[in-house]
Amino acid sequence: MDTKRMAKIFKALSNPNRLELYLKIAKAHEASFETGCECFVTDIIDSLKIGAPTVSHHIKELANADLIYTEKRGKFLICRVNEELAEEVAKILALQHK
Amino acid sequence: MDTKRMAKIFKALSNPNRLELYLKIAKAHEASFETGCECFVTDIIDSLKIGAPTVSHHIKELANADLIYTEKRGKFLICRVNEELAEEVAKILALQHK
DNA sequence: ATTACAATTCGATAACTTTCGAATTAATTT
DNA sequence: AAATTAATTCGAAAGTTATCGAATTGTAAT
Numbered sequence: 001m002d003t004k005r006m007a008k009i010f011k012a013l014s015n016p017n018r019l020e021l022y023l024k025i026a027k028a029h030e031a032s033f034e035t036g037c038e039c040f041v042t043d044i045i046d047s048l049k050i051g052a053p054t055v056s057h058h059i060k061e062l063a064n065a066d067l068i069y070t071e072k073r074g075k076f077l078i079c080r081v082n083e084e085l086a087e088e089v090a091k092i093l094a095l096q097h098k
Numbered sequence: 099m100d101t102k103r104m105a106k107i108f109k110a111l112s113n114p115n116r117l118e119l120y121l122k123i124a125k126a127h128e129a130s131f132e133t134g135c136e137c138f139v140t141d142i143i144d145s146l147k148i149g150a151p152t153v154s155h156h157i158k159e160l161a162n163a164d165l166i167y168t169e170k171r172g173k174f175l176i177c178r179v180n181e182e183l184a185e186e187v188a189k190i191l192a193l194q195h196k
Numbered sequence: 197a198t199t200a201c202a203a204t205t206c207g208a209t210a211a212c213t214t215t216c217g218a219a220t221t222a223a224t225t226t
Numbered sequence: 227a228a229a230t231t232a233a234t235t236c237g238a239a240a241g242t243t244a245t246c247g248a249a250t251t252g253t254a255a256t
């Protein structure tokens with residue numbers, strides 16, 4: 001992966017609220033294996049201290065960095081993490097100093 | 099690790115030039131086991147397309163996020179990566195969706 | 197002692213980011 | 227059909243960041 005792409009990914013995770021958003025999506029994704037429920041943005045909005053327009057913007061940035069996938073279902077938006085990318089970034093970080 | 103701290107680390111890696119700086123320090127660190135040489139900032143400045151004041155600023159941000167350690171030796175500055183932190187972040191990223 | 201060099205600090209500027217409220221769009225419920 | 231709800235878009239304000247050139251500090255070489 002080239003440096004610019006990597007920097008873009010880190011930038012997407014560099015805002016506390018956006019990172020929390022990402023972590024919640026990841027957690028919901030994990031939980032979905034047991035509950036069968038998916039990650040609805042509505043629920044996340046309620047649990048963060050920022051407004052809907054801001055959440056919408058943050059989600060777009062995460063998706064733009066390929067960190068999450070989104071899918072519109074009726075009037076709801078569903079998100080799930082891109083596991084492969086997270087793994088890839090994790091490996092690069094861990095291997096840098098090996 | 100709490101979200102704020104994590105976001106700070108990602109922010110430190112979110113600028114392409116700063117990330118390149120970090121990766122170079124990591125690479126120099128790795129090479130040092132064979133060559134015995136350490137990572138001098140002077141050499142890095144020459145290899146990037148940004149000025150010394152900017153590099154100085156970037157290094158401070160990396161150090162401030164605990165991503166690197168710095169040591170002044172004479173008129174030179176030596177940097178090395180904080181391996182433990184990189185590992186820790188890598189693990190969090192990889193485990194999020196497991 | 198003077199010069200040269202590495203790095204930092206300062207002050208400025210241009211660009212970008214986060215966030216909001218208001219308005220809008222689109223889908224569902226009543 | 228009207229009202230409600232989820233999400234997006236827009237425009238703006240406040241704050242932050244990257245970068246630079248000039249000036250400064252501290253160390254080493256001549």
